[in-house]
Amino acid sequence: MMKVLLSGNEAIARGAYEAGVRVAAAYPGTPSTEILENIVQYKDIYAEWSPNEKVALEVALGAAIGGGRALACMKHVGVNVAADPLFTASYTGVRGGLVIITADDPEMHSSQNEQDNRNYAKFAKVPMLEPSDSQEAKDFIKLAFELSERFDTPVFVRSTTRISHAKSIVELAEPEKREAPKELQHQFEKFVMLPRNARVRHPIVEQRMHKLAEFADLFDRNELILHDTDIGIIASGTSYQYARESFPTKSFLKLAMVHPLPARKIREFSARVKKLYVFEELDPFFEDQIRAMGIAVTGKEVFPVCGEFSPLTAAAGINGTEKTLENPPLLEYLPPRPPNMCPGCPHRGIFHTLKTMKLFVSGDIGCYTLGALPPISAMDTCICMGASVSCAMGIDKALGENNLGKAVAVIGDSTFLHSGITGLLDIVYNQGACTVIILDNRITAMTGRQEHPGTGFTLMGKPAKQVNYEVLCRALGIDHIRKINPYDLAQVKSVIQEEVNRPEASVILSEAPCVLHRREFKPTNRPHAVDESACIGCRACLQIGCPALEWHNVGDKGKASIDQTLCTGCTVCAQICKKEAIREGK
Amino acid sequence: MDKVTNILMAGVGGQGVILASEIVSEAMMQAGYDVKKSEVHGMAQRGGSVTTHVRFGKKVYSPLIKDGEVDILFSFELLETMRYLGTLSPDAIVLVNNQKILPPSVTLGKDEYPDTIPGLLSARYPRFELVDALGVAQQAGNAKAVNVAFVGVLSRFFDVAEDIWHKAIAAMLPPKLVDLNLKAFALGREQH
Numbered sequence: 001m002m003k004v005l006l007s008g009n010e011a012i013a014r015g016a017y018e019a020g021v022r023v024a025a026a027y028p029g030t031p032s033t034e035i036l037e038n039i040v041q042y043k044d045i046y047a048e049w050s051p052n053e054k055v056a057l058e059v060a061l062g063a064a065i066g067g068g069r070a071l072a073c074m075k076h077v078g079v080n081v082a083a084d085p086l087f088t089a090s091y092t093g094v095r096g097g098l099v100i101i102t103a104d105d106p107e108m109h110s111s112q113n114e115q116d117n118r119n120y121a122k123f124a125k126v127p128m129l130e131p132s133d134s135q136e137a138k139d140f141i142k143l144a145f146e147l148s149e150r151f152d153t154p155v156f157v158r159s160t161t162r163i164s165h166a167k168s169i170v171e172l173a174e175p176e177k178r179e180a181p182k183e184l185q186h187q188f189e190k191f192v193m194l195p196r197n198a199r200v201r202h203p204i205v206e207q208r209m210h211k212l213a214e215f216a217d218l219f220d221r222n223e224l225i226l227h228d229t230d231i232g233i234i235a236s237g238t239s240y241q242y243a244r245e246s247f248p249t250k251s252f253l254k255l256a257m258v259h260p261l262p263a264r265k266i267r268e269f270s271a272r273v274k275k276l277y278v279f280e281e282l283d284p285f286f287e288d289q290i291r292a293m294g295i296a297v298t299g300k301e302v303f304p305v306c307g308e309f310s311p312l313t314a315a316a317g318i319n320g321t322e323k324t325l326e327n328p329p330l331l332e333y334l335p336p337r338p339p340n341m342c343p344g345c346p347h348r349g350i351f352h353t354l355k356t357m358k359l360f361v362s363g364d365i366g367c368y369t370l371g372a373l374p375p376i377s378a379m380d381t382c383i384c385m386g387a388s389v390s391c392a393m394g395i396d397k398a399l400g401e402n403n404l405g406k407a408v409a410v411i412g413d414s415t416f417l418h419s420g421i422t423g424l425l426d427i428v429y430n431q432g433a434c435t436v437i438i439l440d441n442r443i444t445a446m447t448g449r450q451e452h453p454g455t456g457f458t459l460m461g462k463p464a465k466q467v468n469y470e471v472l473c474r475a476l477g478i479d480h481i482r483k484i485n486p487y488d489l490a491q492v493k494s495v496i497q498e499e500v501n502r503p504e505a506s507v508i509l510s511e512a513p514c515v516l517h518r519r520e521f522k523p524t525n526r527p528h529a530v531d532e533s534a535c536i537g538c539r540a541c542l543q544i545g546c547p548a549l550e551w552h553n554v555g556d557k558g559k560a561s562i563d564q565t566l567c568t569g570c571t572v573c574a575q576i577c578k579k580e581a582i583r584e585g586k
Numbered sequence: 587m588d589k590v591t592n593i594l595m596a597g598v599g600g601q602g603v604i605l606a607s608e609i610v611s612e613a614m615m616q617a618g619y620d621v622k623k624s625e626v627h628g629m630a631q632r633g634g635s636v637t638t639h640v641r642f643g644k645k646v647y648s649p650l651i652k653d654g655e656v657d658i659l660f661s662f663e664l665l666e667t668m669r670y671l672g673t674l675s676p677d678a679i680v681l682v683n684n685q686k687i688l689p690p691s692v693t694l695g696k697d698e699y700p701d702t703i704p705g706l707l708s709a710r711y712p713r714f715e716l717v718d719a720l721g722v723a724q725q726a727g728n729a730k731a732v733n734v735a736f737v738g739v740l741s742r743f744f745d746v747a748e749d750i751w752h753k754a755i756a757a758m759l760p761p762k763l764v765d766l767n768l769k770a771f772a773l774g775r776e777q778h
């Protein structure tokens with residue numbers, strides 16, 4: 001069969017196709033997003049962007065209860081959102097196979113925390129496989145479906161950023177042909193988790209974990225690799241690759257199944273090697289369990305708990321020291337290059353205005369979180385998706401009347417639909433005097449522009465109903481709903497001013513598409529330019545952090561200019577300029 | 587060749603660093619090597635620094651290059667070059683595209699863009715090469731082909747047949763852009 005270079009995410013999608021998956025559901029989130037973006041190329045699979053991870057897992061579980069193979073994908077923190085169905089799906093088990101991808105992000109390249117989701121496997125009593133390259137990513141998806149059906153359980157496959165976003169060579173195979181399930185089965189004891197049934201299911205779950213532990217010992221992908229036995233290393237995922245790279249002549253126990261652990265294999269391995277290391281990124285997940293088996297291991301005393309590993313981590317931990325840098329820096333200070341809102345981004349004017357108004361901004365997650373960074377620096381909290389709205393409620397209740405005119409919640413459209421609606425319902429029901437700004441840029445921008453229930457299209461490209469935020473908010477009970485054009489700074493300011501000073505709940509809908517959203521964004525102005533004779537070098541325009549604005553040290557104060565290839569003509573800088581020195585170009 | 591070759595590619599979001607890494611990886615696979623390549627997507631792309639690790643050889647384990655073992659630093663931007671010197675092996679090739687992209691603190695007039703970079707690099711690295719890939723791409727007819735022109739320059743360092751490179755470029759680009767990019771690649775490959 002053909003060999004191709006695939007990322008871990010592409011390989012997972014391919015694995016789902018080869019396994020004959022019928023239904024795949026996900027909410028985007030780095031580093032998991034490309035799995036569903038790639039699955040859509042396989043027309044036999046129904047694939048959807050769900051509004052959030054809980055819904056995605058429930059859709060997949062439903063598909064599995066219906067008898068089809070189903071996949072749910074999410075980033076690590078997405079499993080927190082999906083945790084409720086997860087723990088009970090462990091009790092019900094499945095009919096068709098159910099596989100859940102958790103894509104963890106050690107080092108937090110694009111995340112708010114670096115939780116180690118291997119803990120969820122143990123906590124929810126669900127087996128977990130962890131591939132160490134793209135070939136395994138594809139193979140383990142197929143294996144996970146077999147295990148799911150054989151042991152009647154959901155199965156986790158854990159990826160990390162360095163699996164999902166690394167490419168390696170994969171051999172493709174033909175897909176399994178699977179018919180659509182013919183009918184539903186009524187299985188009251190199995191699928192209706194009333195206490196009396198759940199009490200029966202729990203011991204079944206415990207027996208299942210015992211059987212899976214026995215399987216783990218026989219499973220040939222939990223591999224003993226015996227070379228020099230002075231040092232033995234237990235590892236999985238990319239950690240295995242890093243350690244193998246640094247210590248090619250040492251012995252390894254490579255774990256493909258990270259929960260439950262193969263106790264006999266671990267004992268056998270520890271008996272064969274003189275010094276045993278556990279080399280695992282993030283938590284001492286193996287280490288604690290191996291110690292509990294009464295086996296002496298070295299782990300987190302020499303390898304860090306925080307951050308991601310590299311080949312150097314293995315060498316530094318095991319050799320004690322690492323050679324010093326042969327190439328020290330040539331320059332002491334390098335100007336940083338942080339990510340930035342795009343030129344013309346509709347979020348910029350909003351955050352600039354919030355800054356000038358000195359409001360406390362209960363923030364959320366999305367491209368607009370960049371509004372927290374200099375030079376704008378206008379966001380005061382960022383916790384998890386949806387928290388902007390409910391935290392604003394808590395702030396309001398804590399300060400009471402003292403909060404009037406001081407705080408505002410800001411949330412993106414995709415984030416609002418993900419988990420902002422219930423918070424808003426709380427504000428209405430429990431009478432918070434909060435103002436919530438919904439930034440409707442018509443797309444899930446941050447993760448690379450995915451469709452959502454407000455965009456008018458599905459993942460598979462079908463036209464769809466678009467949520468009407470105004471009608472929705474009104475139905476929840478919001479009486480004051482204002483629409484603003486985020487490029488009209490005077491309007492933005494006056495509307496926010498009025499609403500934050502209103503002792504009642506209100507919603508401000510900021511409507512303008514993401515500038516990278518080809519279907520929706522139509523620039524109305526030409527790029528702008530600075531009239532050098534009018535520019536007095538006050539630098540006011542630079543305070544919005546637009547990548548199209550440049551500074552030149554000319555004259556005694558210097559002058560601004562605008563990169564014509566980057567400017568979208570959004571006019572935000574022109575409105576800030578007190579000298580009217582920025583005008584539309586010809 | 588048992589030894590794994592390690593290329594660290596660096597640049598700024600939007601310069602086409604990732605596409606360049608795709609082309610090189612594809613070519614090396616077609617040339618019969620084991621290949622791994624790794625980068626970070628997401629926030630890093632919005633005008634921020636971008637790096638990608640490309641590794642090939644008989645058998646590659648880690649998707650990341652061990653610090654101190656980069657054989658070739660393939661840098662699309664002068665300042666970005668300076669961030670990764672700590673990762674280089676002692677006799678590394680330092681191949682740099684002679685382009686400046688001003689970071690925000692410089693456009694805002696807070697920092698200066700250091701103007702000593704080529705001199706500093708050539709004083710320390712005997713195998714430093716400065717290339718005008720943008721000029722090469724413009725010569726080929728489109729400034730946007732700068733990344734493929736630069737891959738052309740890189741291709742001289744490997745014993746991989748020209749037609750394999752062509753196939754890799756054709757596999758990675760939309761059909762209507764292939765001819766232009768093949769031209770940019772060929773001009774890059776002729777640079778000395």
Ligand SMILES: Cc1ncc(C[n+]2csc(CCOP(=O)(O)OP(=O)(O)O)c2C)c(N)n1
Nearest residue numbers: 029078365366367412413414415444445446
């Ligand atoms: C539970 C959870 N799922 C997914 C993510 C990844 N993520 C963060 S914000 C976001 C959506 C951003 O879209 P939107 O709210 O529309 O804001 P925009 O980026 O378009 O400005 C996503 C997918 C996350 N951080 N947490």
